[in-house]
Amino acid sequence: MIVYNIRTSWFYICVIYYIRVINVMKGNALIAQGGGPTAVINQSLVGAILALRTHGDIERVYGARHGVRGIVGEQFVDLTSISKDDLELVAQMPGSALGSTRDKPDLTYCEKMFDVMKKYNIRYFFYIGGNDSADTCRIVNESARQVGYELRVIHIPKTIDNDLVGTDHCPGFGSAARFVASAFRGVNFDNASLPGVYIGVVMGRHAGFLTASSILAKQEEGDGPHLIYTPEKVFDVHRFVHDVKDVYEKYGRCIVAVSEGVVDEDGVPIATKLSKQVEHDAHGNVQLSGSGTLGDLLVDMIKNKANISRVRQDTFGYLQRSFFGCVSEVDAREAREVGAHAVKFAVSGDVDGSVAIKRVGEYRVKYELIGLGVVAAKTKKMDDAFFENDHMVSQAFVDYVKPLVGDIDFGRTYHFSIL
Amino acid sequence: MIVYNIRTSWFYICVIYYIRVINVMKGNALIAQGGGPTAVINQSLVGAILALRTHGDIERVYGARHGVRGIVGEQFVDLTSISKDDLELVAQMPGSALGSTRDKPDLTYCEKMFDVMKKYNIRYFFYIGGNDSADTCRIVNESARQVGYELRVIHIPKTIDNDLVGTDHCPGFGSAARFVASAFRGVNFDNASLPGVYIGVVMGRHAGFLTASSILAKQEEGDGPHLIYTPEKVFDVHRFVHDVKDVYEKYGRCIVAVSEGVVDEDGVPIATKLSKQVEHDAHGNVQLSGSGTLGDLLVDMIKNKANISRVRQDTFGYLQRSFFGCVSEVDAREAREVGAHAVKFAVSGDVDGSVAIKRVGEYRVKYELIGLGVVAAKTKKMDDAFFENDHMVSQAFVDYVKPLVGDIDFGRTYHFSIL
Numbered sequence: 074m075i076v077y078n079i080r081t082s083w084f085y086i087c088v089i090y091y092i093r094v095i096n097v098m099k100g101n102a103l104i105a106q107g108g109g110p111t112a113v114i115n116q117s118l119v120g121a122i123l124a125l126r127t128h129g130d131i132e133r134v135y136g137a138r139h140g141v142r143g144i145v146g147e148q149f150v151d152l153t154s155i156s157k158d159d160l161e162l163v164a165q166m167p168g169s170a171l172g173s174t175r176d177k178p179d180l181t182y183c184e185k186m187f188d189v190m191k192k193y194n195i196r197y198f199f200y201i202g203g204n205d206s207a208d209t210c211r212i213v214n215e216s217a218r219q220v221g222y223e224l225r226v227i228h229i230p231k232t233i234d235n236d237l238v239g240t241d242h243c244p245g246f247g248s249a250a251r252f253v254a255s256a257f258r259g260v261n262f263d264n265a266s267l268p269g270v271y272i273g274v275v276m277g278r279h280a281g282f283l284t285a286s287s288i289l290a291k292q293e294e295g296d297g298p299h300l301i302y303t304p305e306k307v308f309d310v311h312r313f314v315h316d317v318k319d320v321y322e323k324y325g326r327c328i329v330a331v332s333e334g335v336v337d338e339d340g341v342p343i344a345t346k347l348s349k350q351v352e353h354d355a356h357g358n359v360q361l362s363g364s365g366t367l368g369d370l371l372v373d374m375i376k377n378k379a380n381i382s383r384v385r386q387d388t389f390g391y392l393q394r395s396f397f398g399c400v401s402e403v404d405a406r407e408a409r410e411v412g413a414h415a416v417k418f419a420v421s422g423d424v425d426g427s428v429a430i431k432r433v434g435e436y437r438v439k440y441e442l443i444g445l446g447v448v449a450a451k452t453k454k455m456d457d458a459f460f461e462n463d464h465m466v467s468q469a470f471v472d473y474v475k476p477l478v479g480d481i482d483f484g485r486t487y488h489f490s491i492l
Numbered sequence: 493m494i495v496y497n498i499r500t501s502w503f504y505i506c507v508i509y510y511i512r513v514i515n516v517m518k519g520n521a522l523i524a525q526g527g528g529p530t531a532v533i534n535q536s537l538v539g540a541i542l543a544l545r546t547h548g549d550i551e552r553v554y555g556a557r558h559g560v561r562g563i564v565g566e567q568f569v570d571l572t573s574i575s576k577d578d579l580e581l582v583a584q585m586p587g588s589a590l591g592s593t594r595d596k597p598d599l600t601y602c603e604k605m606f607d608v609m610k611k612y613n614i615r616y617f618f619y620i621g622g623n624d625s626a627d628t629c630r631i632v633n634e635s636a637r638q639v640g641y642e643l644r645v646i647h648i649p650k651t652i653d654n655d656l657v658g659t660d661h662c663p664g665f666g667s668a669a670r671f672v673a674s675a676f677r678g679v680n681f682d683n684a685s686l687p688g689v690y691i692g693v694v695m696g697r698h699a700g701f702l703t704a705s706s707i708l709a710k711q712e713e714g715d716g717p718h719l720i721y722t723p724e725k726v727f728d729v730h731r732f733v734h735d736v737k738d739v740y741e742k743y744g745r746c747i748v749a750v751s752e753g754v755v756d757e758d759g760v761p762i763a764t765k766l767s768k769q770v771e772h773d774a775h776g777n778v779q780l781s782g783s784g785t786l787g788d789l790l791v792d793m794i795k796n797k798a799n800i801s802r803v804r805q806d807t808f809g810y811l812q813r814s815f816f817g818c819v820s821e822v823d824a825r826e827a828r829e830v831g832a833h834a835v836k837f838a839v840s841g842d843v844d845g846s847v848a849i850k851r852v853g854e855y856r857v858k859y860e861l862i863g864l865g866v867v868a869a870k871t872k873k874m875d876d877a878f879f880e881n882d883h884m885v886s887q888a889f890v891d892y893v894k895p896l897v898g899d900i901d902f903g904r905t906y907h908f909s910i911l
Contacts, residue, residue: 106685109686110681110682110685110686112678136911150911152911155910155911159910162904162905162906162907162910163906163908163910163911165904165906166681166906166907166908167678167681167682168678168680168681168682168683168684168685168908169685169686170681170908170910170911171911172684172685172686173685173686174686175686255815255816255817256811256814256815256816258816259531259586259587259811259814259815259816259817260810260811260814261587262529262585262586262587262589262814262816263529263586263587263810263813263814264587265587265591266525266529266587266588266589266591266592267528267529267588267591267592267593267594271810366788369785369788385809385810386809387807387808387809387810387811388806388807388809389806389811390804390805390806390807391679391682391690391804391806392675392678392679392806392808392811394682395675395678395679395681395682396674396675396678397674397675397677397678397681397900397906398674398818398900398902399817399818481816481817483817485581485584486581487581487582487584487585487816488581488585489582489585489587489589491574491578491581491582491589492555492569492571492574492582492589492590
């Protein structure tokens with residue numbers, strides 16, 4: 074009996090040891106950030122760092138400056154012993170604290186990365202970014218297999234565009250949506266004070282989630298935004314002028330939210346149709362932000378074709394992703410969790426993948442790991458159910474987005490109809 | 493002895509009664525808002541309403557919708573018995589809760605106003621606005637004397653531009669400056685993540701106070717904004733390109749804050765130099781906001797002449813005066829006080845004027861009444877002492893602006909240099 078027990082114990086010890094060797098690979102971890110920053114991208118960074126530091130088998134935690142570029146260039150920062158207090162400050166900062174990049178690696182680029190990684194005995198690689206960064210993860214992962222470099226690659230999602238496939242929503246989106254909703258809430262009051270047409274151009278190359286979030290500004294019938302145009306629907310210029318005229322006649326004013334990426338019936342972005350120079354990044358994306366072109370074009374169109382004199386536009390640009398002091402609490406919490414879960418998944422087995430958020434209740438989420446290929450270089454568009462028509466979103470979208478953004482009125486109802 | 497005392501008492505009672513009749517003129521009060529809204533203009537509105545309701549001799553408190561236009565059009569709202577709780581909600585709203593106007597009255601317009609005012613027995617008129625609204629007050633006041641209509645006219649200052657003469661600073665400015673500083677604080681982190689040139693175009697037609705406030709974003713050597721251009725200094729296009737190149741060479745990036753109203757050596761706004769259509773309001777002001785022209789022009793200039801590829805611009809536009817949830821506490825408190833003091837001055841004697849803020853300590857203020865003519869249609873520019881050179885503000889400006897904006901870091905020091 075005793076012999077049997079000892080044998081059984083030995084068997085279990087071996088199994089546990091085997092699982093441990095397989096799962097918790099000894100080595101160091103490397104984390105980096107890619108693509109456009111968000112208001113909460115550093116929450117994910119800190120979530121991952123803190124989780125990594127609790128794992129005895131992961132000796133050192135390194136950060137690479139400016140994404141994959143900093144790996145090739147060996148621009149490492151040792152994050153192993155930075156104080157928790159300092160990390161909590163970093164977590165609350167917008168921008169990518171480690172720096173970012175738009176670089177897209179190929180096999181040669183990856184081999185250079187592995188040379189540096191070997192030197193630091195990196196066996197866990199975490200990359201925080203959008204669909205381009207997920208694609209980078211896929212390339213790095215495949216290249217590592219190809220050259221026989223043992224590496225676990227986990228993509229930690231972020232994007233204000235909310236356009237990643239396989240996840241209910243993306244960290245970073247809720248805070249940007251909060252900025253957009255707060256901006257339109259204020260603009261609605263401003264425009265009611267001095268009536269006219271107001272056009273707010275919101276980020277979103279292929280997906281309209283962020284622009285659509287402007288709907289949260291609306292409290293009562295007559296409030297703006299009155300018209301919402303996203304890249305999911307064809308943007309017909311004549312129809313647009315007609316829509317604005319209609320609203321203006323009804324309310325004496327009109328507030329429009331429009332995505333920078335709205336396209337004509339051939340899929341050509343309205344913004345690039347008139348740009349002389351078109352700028353592309355390494356991932357082939359056309360640069361749409363950081364210019365007031367689309368807004369100015371639409372203003373001219375309304376002035377000339379709808380004969381309305383007071384027409385203004387704001388292009389929200391970089392403010393919506395970097396404004397200091399506009400964060401959704403839910404978004405910040407989830408961004409932190411996504412970072413922590415990336416580590417949990419990475420040490421759980423020989424897995425690579427992307428962390429996804431699954432909505433399981435009103436409002437509750439759980440985290441899961443999905444394949445890199447599901448997310449890489451793909452774009453999720455807004456569901457048909459999220460539209461009422463081609464210039465307005467549906468109640469289903471409001472129900473979807475509200476918990477991600479939180480209460481923008483701080484628990485009170487502010488409205489000029491009080492007076 | 494007794495007879496003497498009774499006589500003395502009667503004398504004093506008569507004097508008090510006389511002062512009372514002179515000072516607290518029986519009649520109703522009218523309040524309205526003019527010009528561009530601010531984040532705290534409704535604090536002044538509510539400050540005045542609450543103060544007016546404590547005066548027994550002022551029976552009813554009316555608001556006119558859309559400024560002087562709502563007086564002519566008899567669009568009145570009775571504010572006498574709106575609950576304090578509702579008023580507190582209104583106070584926290586951006587935008588002009590009663591609506592605004594750009595109308596500038598003449599004698600005929602004023603006579604129409606007096607006809608309506610007589611009907612409501614208006615003897616106190618409070619107008620919340622900038623230098624154009626102060627001019628409206630002056631015109632209304634002079635017209636009232638001319639036609640013999642007894643009316644006390646008090647101008648309650650507001651403007652995000654901070655360009656009113658005779659006051660240390662203007663309600664509305666601190667909150668807009670807080671938006672600008674918070675925006676540049678975030679932009680600095682964003683731009684450090686993905687280095688390049690960033691140009692933020694800030695409101696300010698003739699005065700650079702708001703643009704200059706971007707300096708509060710700077711924490712450490714190397715932080716942006718690196719260059720600040722305001723309408724007080726000649727904007728030389730070649731010099732600008734040279735400045736940007738210099739900073740870019742030093743730091744690998746460059747953040748520029750520029751006023752929408754920057755002018756060339758002939759005083760011509762750079763923005764209007766290239767606009768096909770130039771729009772004017774009734775006060776003769778050129779419309780500079782609500783268009784991305786200036787920013788786009790400057791971007792093109794840097795791309796072409798400085799050979800820098802990643803160049804972006806944001807035109808802050810209406811967000812800086814209407815964003816919901818970005819208020820300076822000091823600004824909100826002072827805006828309330830300015831409204832309350834307007835009433836205090838109005839009932840103190842046969843006076844007309846504009847409420848001014850005087851800085852008396854570090855940091856304390858007191859309120860005084862100055863002549864309408866001092867403020868009307870005049871513009872205060874930034875003091876020479878507020879500049880270090882033609883592209884940077886001085887420590888004196890930082891000392892001046894800091895208490896008005898408050899701590900934008902919520903008491904902690906966030907900086908990417910932590911990592």
